Every structure is written in structure tokens, then in C-alpha cells.
Amino acid sequence: MVWSLCHLLELDKSYLASKLALMKTIFVWLLLCLIWGTTWFFIKIGLRDLPPISFAYIRFISAVLILLVIISFQKIPLPKTLRDWKLLVATGFLQFGFNYSMVFWGEQYISSGLAAVLQAMIPAFGLLTAWIHLPDEKITGRKILAVTLGICGVAIIFTEQLYVNNFMAFIACVAIVAGAFAAAESSVLTKTFGASLHPVTLVFGQMTCGIFPLVLIGVFKEGNPINFNWTLNASVAVFYLTIVGTVIAFWLYYWLLNRVESSKAMTIALVTPLVAVIVGAIALDEKLPPQTFSGGILILTGIGLITLRRKKLPMPEIEHG
Numbered sequence: 165m166v167w168s169l170c171h172l173l174e175l176d177k178s179y180l181a182s183k184l185a186l187m188k189t190i191f192v193w194l195l196l197c198l199i200w201g202t203t204w205f206f207i208k209i210g211l212r213d214l215p216p217i218s219f220a221y222i223r224f225i226s227a228v229l230i231l232l233v234i235i236s237f238q239k240i241p242l243p244k245t246l247r248d249w250k251l252l253v254a255t256g257f258l259q260f261g262f263n264y265s266m267v268f269w270g271e272q273y274i275s276s277g278l279a280a281v282l283q284a285m286i287p288a289f290g291l292l293t294a295w296i297h298l299p300d301e302k303i304t305g306r307k308i309l310a311v312t313l314g315i316c317g318v319a320i321i322f323t324e325q326l327y328v329n330n331f332m333a334f335i336a337c338v339a340i341v342a343g344a345f346a347a348a349e350s351s352v353l354t355k356t357f358g359a360s361l362h363p364v365t366l367v368f369g370q371m372t373c374g375i376f377p378l379v380l381i382g383v384f385k386e387g388n389p390i391n392f393n394w395t396l397n398a399s400v401a402v403f404y405l406t407i408v409g410t411v412i413a414f415w416l417y418y419w420l421l422n423r424v425e426s427s428k429a430m431t432i433a434l435v436t437p438l439v440a441v442i443v444g445a446i447a448l449d450e451k452l453p454p455q456t457f458s459g460g461i462l463i464l465t466g467i468g469l470i471t472l473r474r475k476k477l478p479m480p481e482i483e484h485g
Contacts, residue, residue, distance in 0.1 A: 185423075192420050193471070196413060196432050201439020203409040205447055210401030213393040216268045218382035222389055223402055224260060224375045227410040231368040234411075240362050243369060251357050252366070256374030259350035265377050266343030270336035277325030280437040282340040284318040287311045287470075289348035290430040297356045301425050310469035311427075314434035317462030320455050321441060348430060354418065355426045363418035367411070428471050434463050 210219050235242070243249050271279050288311045294301040319326065328334050350370075358366055382389075392398070421429045438460050445452040453459075 189420065189423055192416050193424075193429075193432065196416055196420065197435040197439055199408055199413045199416075200432060200436040202443050203405055203413075204436070204440035205443045206401040206404045206409065208444070208448065209397050210405070213395045213398040214402075215382070215386035215392070216271070217265075217378055218386045218389055218392065219402070220264055220268055221375055221378040221382045223405045223410060224371050224378065226402065226406040228368060228371050228375075230406065230411055231364055231371075234364055235368060238364075240364050242365060243361060248358075248361060249369070251353065252369035253373045255350040255353050255358070256370035256372070257377075258346040258353075258374075260371050260374030261377040263343040263347040263350070265381065266339040266346075268378075270340040270343075273330075273333045273336035274328065274340075275322075275325035277322030278327070278337070279340055280440070281315070281319050281322055281326065282337060283344050283347075284315050284434055284437065285341055285344040286348045286433040287427060287430040288315065289345045290352060290427050293345075293349050293352040294355075294426045297352050298426065301427060307427060307470055310466040311431075311434075313462045313466030313469070314431065315466075317459040317464075317466065318434060318437050320459035320462065321437060321453055323455060324453065351421060351430055352426050355421050358418075359422055363415045363422075366418045367414040371410075431467055431470055434467060438463050 207219075214222075234240070243252065267279060267283065270282075291303050291307055291311060295303045328337060354366060354370075361369075417429065417432075438456070441450075441452065441456055444450040
């Protein structure tokens with residue numbers, strides 16, 4: 165009898181730990197949706213005074229310096245093997261060098277709404293790349309339906325901006341889609357080969373290795389950052405995007421990526437445009453598209469299909485005897 169009670173207590177602890185871990189994972193996912201949804205607001209604020217590409221690399225360089233301080237004080241180990249550094253160089257270029265370069269370049273020729281829809285392709289590409297690199301993450305009809313609903317929801321919200329006026333706009337669309345594929349590939353490669361690395365190490369290494377294209381383009385095209393119009397709004401925008409939108413967000417994202425399927429983590433890209441539209445309406449008094457509700461329903465339905473599948477947790481059992 166005593167043994168049975170002890171066994172039951174151990175099972176209760178295991179069940180509670182599983183529930184708490186699930187709740188923590190859901191909280192981090194929701195927090196990332198909120199953070200990356202609000203970054204659009206601060207990007208709009210910053211772009212009133214700062215040129216776009218330089219704005220991006222200043223954000224990332226500032227984040228690298230902060231991460232370096234964190235690594236030094238917490239004594240977080242840097243990668244020691246050539247394999248790990250190759251991973252950081254490849255994923256850093258894909259995520260921060262190529263993807264962000266394509267987005268910022270492409271938005272010169274197309275609307276931000278169309279760019280948001282094209283970036284929402286990240287989960288779709290994630291399904292394909294995960295299937296190639298991660299055998300446990302299989303492509304299912306449920307996942308395909310979920311991602312399709314999510315992309316359609318984003319497209320409905322920005323339906324008034326879905327136009328391509330000329331050949332350069334078409335090229336910009338292709339570039340942003342290529343950037344979305346690069347971002348998805350980076351996440352999957354990170355999950356496949358970077359599980360042993362600390363999230364801070366991953367973010368620091370990837371940004372250090374990946375932001376050079378942005379720096380080069382920004383310096384040569386937009387000039388010396390010292391001469392920019394550094395208003396209070398611009399400084400606040402850089403501060404928020406550096407601390408919250410980069411350091412905290414990517415730290416949490418890589419923590420999450422190590423605990424859930426990559427396709428589930430990348431569904432954040434479907435939610436952030438919806439959050440951004442709502443935040444813009446509240447904070448910037450922007451017009452809320454009338455189709456936001458219907459688009460949001462599709463997005464949330466897709467998210468529910470891909471992330472809210474019930475996972476059986478170990479239930480405590482009582483042994484008789």
C-alpha cells in the first residue's frame with residue numbers, strides 16, 4: 165500500500181511537470197507572436213527618420229554587442245568545433261543576411277502588405293525543409309490545410325495591397341519568397357544540427373556571421389549612420405527592436421524551436437501580420453481593414469489545426485494489491 169502511494173505521488177509529479185512544460189511552451193509561443201507583431205509598429209516609427217537597411221543592421225549590431233556582454237557575464241560557451249561554426253555561418257547568412265536583405269530591398273517596389281503575405285510562406289517552406297532534414301516531422305494533410313488556411317487568412321487581410329505593377333515588383337516578390345525559403349531553411353537546419361548550442365550562442369553567432377551583407381549595402385547606399393536623423397522616436401525604435409525584438413525574441417524562439425516541431429514554431433509568421441494590423445489600428449490610428457476579422461478567423465483556424473492537437477500526457481494510475 166505504501167509503495168502504491170509513493171508510486172502514485174511520483175506519477176502525479178510527472179504529470180504536473182508535463183502540464184507545466186506544455187503551458188510554458190504555449191506561453192512562449194504566444195509571447196513571440198506578440199513581440200514580433202509589435203516590431204512592425206516600431207519599424208514604422210523608426211523608418212520615419214532612419215533609412216531602412218541601415219536601420220536593420222544598426223538593430224542587429226546593437227544586439228550582437230548586448231549578446232556579447234551576456235555571454236561574457238554568464239560564461240556561456242561559444243562553439244568550439246568547425247561543424248558548429250559552419251552551421252552558424254550558413255544559417256546566419258540565410259536568416260539575417262539573405263532573408264532580411266531581400267525583404268528590405270523588395271519593399272522598395274511592393275507594398276508592405278504584399279511583403280507580409282509573401283513572408284507568410286515561411287511555414288509552408290518549413291513543412292518541406294523539415295520533411296527533408298527531420299524524418300520525425302512528416303508532411304500531413306492536416307498540416308498542409310493548416311498552413312494554406314493561414315496564408316489565405318493573411319492574404320485576405322491585405323487583399324487591397326496584393327498588386328504587382330511592373331517587372332521590378334515581380335522580381336521583388338520572387339526575392340521575398342526566396343528570403344522566406346531561406347528563413348525556413350535556417351530554422352530547420354538550426355533545429356537539426358544546433359540542438360546542443362545555447363540559444364544565446366546561436367543568436368550571437370548567426371547575427372555575427374550573417375549581417376555583413378546588410379552592413380555593406382547600408383553603408384555604401386545610405387551613408388554614415390552618425391549623420392542620420394536620430395530623433396527620440398528613432399532611438400526608442402532601435403532600443404525596442406534590439407532588446408525585445410531581437411535579443412529576447414530570438415533567444416525565446418530558439419528555446420521554443422528545441423522543444424516543438426519546427427512547423428509549429430514557424431506558424432508564428434502567420435500570426436504576426438494579424439497582430440501588427442491590430443496594433444497599428446490601436447497605436448497609430450491606422451484604418452483596420454474590414455476583412456481583418458474573416459482573415460483572422462482563417463489564420464487562427466489554421467494555427468489551431470497545426471498546434472492544438474491534443475497530446476496525451478502520462479496519467480497517474482493506481483496499482484492495486
